[in-house]
Structure formats: structure tokens, C-alpha cells
Amino acid sequence: QVQLVESGGDLVQPGDSLRLSCVASGRTGSSTSVGWFRQAPGKEREFVASFFRSGGHTYYSDAVKGRFTITRDNAKSTVYLQMTNLQPEDTAVYYCAAADRLILSTIRLASQYNYWGQGTRVTVSS
Numbered sequence: 001q002v003q004l005v006e007s008g009g010d011l012v013q014p015g016d017s018l019r020l021s022c023v024a025s026g027r028t029g030s031s032t033s034v035g036w037f038r039q040a041p042g043k044e045r046e047f048v049a050s051f052f053r054s055g056g057h058t059y060y061s062d063a064v065k066g067r068f069t070i071t072r073d074n075a076k077s078t079v080y081l082q083m084t085n086l087q088p089e090d091t092a093v094y095y096c097a098a099a100d101r102l103i104l105s106t107i108r109l110a111s112q113y114n115y116w117g118q119g120t121r122v123t124v125s126s
Contacts, residue, residue: 002026002115004034004096009120012086020081020120022096028077030054033102036070036081037110038092038122045095047108049081059107064090086124093119 008020024034035050049060049070058070069082079096097113106112 002028002032002098004098004115004117006094006096006117006120009094009122011123011125013126014087014124016086016124017082017084018086018122019083020094020096020122022079022081022117024077024079024096024098028098031101033099033107033113034072034079035059035097035107035113036079036094037097037113038090038094039119040089040092043092045110047110048094050097050107051079052104052107053102061108083122086122088124091122091124093121095119 003025005023012018031053033050033053036048037045038048039045047061048064049068051058067085072079096117098115099113102112
């Protein structure tokens with residue numbers, strides 16, 4: 001079992017920056033991939049960014065590439081999502097997710113992630 005706890009969501013203005021945190025505990029290992037998804041009101045959950053397993057390779061959706069950065073601090077068992085130049089369309093509940101033995105071709109599929117946090121809300125509005 002893996003437990004994930006997100007934090008950092010807030011109400012911000014367009015153009016602002018925000019950093020989300022996800023603390024992982026439990027049975028994580030070299031085959032565990034950890035990433036971020038988001039779900040806007042009335043929309044399906046969508047992939048944002050993820051690490052592929054324990055290596056340093058990162059993957060992003062086209063919607064956030066160049067604006068968001070996923071990083072991690074292994075000593076703190078924490079994965080971060082640094083978001084810059086936030087726009088109203090970034091408004092959503094952001095979820096941290098983890099998957100065991102993920103296949104790279106499925107990294108963007110929410111259905112392939114076994115564990116989910118409770119979500120943290122990000123609202124971008126002037």
C-alpha cells in the first residue's frame with residue numbers, strides 16, 4: 001500500500017506561481033511511478049506530469065509543458081509540482097498518483113495508477 005497526501009492548493013491570480021507537494025509513505029520502490037493529474041469541474045481527470053519509476057525521466061502534458069515542473073526530494077519522500085504562469089484553465093483539483101510497474105506507454109492514463117491522494121484545489125481567477 002502507498003499513501004499520498006497533497007498540499008499547497010490555493011486561490012491565485014492569472015500569471016501567479018504555486019507549488020504543490022505530495023508526501024508519499026508506505027511501500028514505494030524503484031518500480032513506483034509518481035505523478036500529478038487534475039480534474040476540472042465537469043471534465044475528466046487528465047494527466048499533468050509524472051516521473052517514470054525511480055529514474056529521473058519526467059513527462060508532461062502539452063497543456064503544461066514549459067510552465068509546470070515536477071521534482072522530487074527522495075529524502076523527504078515528497079514530489080512537487082511547481083506551476084508558473086497559471087491561467088484560469090489550470091483551475092482544477094490536483095491529485096497525486098502512484099503506480100507500480102507502470103509501462104511507459106501508459107504513463108498518461110489515470111486508469112494505470114493504483115494509488116491516489118485526496119486532492120488539493122487550485123483556483124486561478126482575477
